[in-house]
Amino acid sequence: MCTAAVYKTKDFYFGRTLDYDFSYGEEVVITPRSYAFHFRNAEVMERHYAVIGMAHVEGDYPLYYDAVNERGLGMAGLNFVGNAQYRKAVQGKDNVATFEFIPWILVQCATVREARERLARLNLTEDSFNRDLPVAQLHWIIADREETIVIEAVKEGMKIYDNPVGVLTNNPPFGQQLFQLNNYMQLSPKEPRNHFSEKLSLRSYSRGMGALGLPGDLSSPSRFVRAVFTKMNSVSGNSEAESVSQFFHILGSVEQQRGCCEVGDGKYEITVYTSCCNADKGIYYYTTYENRQITAIDMQKEDLEGNQLIKFPLVQGEQIKMQN
Numbered sequence: 001m002c003t004a005a006v007y008k009t010k011d012f013y014f015g016r017t018l019d020y021d022f023s024y025g026e027e028v029v030i031t032p033r034s035y036a037f038h039f040r041n042a043e044v045m046e047r048h049y050a051v052i053g054m055a056h057v058e059g060d061y062p063l064y065y066d067a068v069n070e071r072g073l074g075m076a077g078l079n080f081v082g083n084a085q086y087r088k089a090v091q092g093k094d095n096v097a098t099f100e101f102i103p104w105i106l107v108q109c110a111t112v113r114e115a116r117e118r119l120a121r122l123n124l125t126e127d128s129f130n131r132d133l134p135v136a137q138l139h140w141i142i143a144d145r146e147e148t149i150v151i152e153a154v155k156e157g158m159k160i161y162d163n164p165v166g167v168l169t170n171n172p173p174f175g176q177q178l179f180q181l182n183n184y185m186q187l188s189p190k191e192p193r194n195h196f197s198e199k200l201s202l203r204s205y206s207r208g209m210g211a212l213g214l215p216g217d218l219s220s221p222s223r224f225v226r227a228v229f230t231k232m233n234s235v236s237g238n239s240e241a242e243s244v245s246q247f248f249h250i251l252g253s254v255e256q257q258r259g260c261c262e263v264g265d266g267k268y269e270i271t272v273y274t275s276c277c278n279a280d281k282g283i284y285y286y287t288t289y290e291n292r293q294i295t296a297i298d299m300q301k302e303d304l305e306g307n308q309l310i311k312f313p314l315v316q317g318e319q320i321k322m323q324n
């Protein structure tokens with residue numbers, strides 16, 4: 001499973017956890033403005049916005065999992081297994097393969113508003129990248145500092161949801177995820193009062209009891225509620241360090257420790273990496289399961305006019321600072 005979240009202080013932040021039992025071999029990849037983007041059903045795009053994000057590069061093509069562009073628009077793909085349904089290419093629509101969807105939006109849209117216009121003509125196709133990389137069943141979150149939306153291609157067609165909480169996990173469909181928040185409206189970061197019965201003298205005997213009942217497991221609906229609760233009640237300073245730190249703490253509420261979610265004999269889902277992009281500045285921060293020190297790549301330090309992908313293999317292994 002995965003969890004994506006947005007967060008706003010002075011700047012706008014966008015990131016996700018990627019949870020899986022193995023890695024496809026991903027790295028931080030900058031696509032500069034003159035990299036020729038080839039699309040299956042559209043003209044090659046020679047000039048476009050620059051993009052930074054996490055991708056698996058195959059045959060010089062960046063298969064993005066999550067990314068932001070130089071205008072501050074962010075987008076991420078998360079598993080949506082059993083519900084996602086893509087179609088054959090049709091005439092009169094913009095036919096886009098799912099592996100092209102993130103770049104297709106980010107290289108040409110500056111805002112969610114512009115993305116919405118593109119989505120009106122979009123048909124997500126079932127083309128796979130190649131035989132070794134079958135079509136991933138995903139849904140997507142798209143966000144800028146003003147608004148967040150979720151895109152789900154399901155049996156009935158394409159759905160675009162407004163996302164007032166700025167969080168996305170996996171199944172069930174987003175409408176159901178939002179609805180289940182009703183079940184938790186009594187949760188609070190404040191000390192609880194006794195509404196149980198006036199005839200009983202119940203008291204709060206520990207801090208944190210206002211959120212008793214917040215689901216603690218790793219299922220997708222539970223992670224959704226937990227991430228929303230953490231994010232909506234989050235308090236932090238405005239500086240870059242305080243914002244980035246708080247963002248990693250928000251996603252820390254849903255991270256997966258090896259051993260707690262078995263997905264097959266001896267295989268476990270873990271939080272492979274956690275990312276946090278400063279979408280305004282184009283800085284991609286990440287930690288990995290093996291390396292909890294925050295590492296960052298600033299796209300503005302690179303030549304964004306180039307035509308070749310700029311790749312940063314992930315720094316792995318704990319970076320422990322000895323103090324004596």
Ligand SMILES: C[C@H](CCC(=O)NCCS(=O)(=O)O)[C@H]1CC[C@H]2[C@@H]3CC[C@@H]4C[C@H](O)CC[C@]4(C)[C@H]3C[C@H](O)[C@]12C
Binds near residue numbers: 056081129133135
């Ligand atoms: C596995 C990940 C989702 C993690 C997740 O949600 N785990 C919950 C498991 S579960 O839902 O509980 O079972 C997803 C998220 C983004 C995906 C890549 C997107 C580009 C490209 C698309 C191509 O079509 C196929 C290969 C490709 C590299 C994709 C591989 C893989 O699919 C990635 C990494």
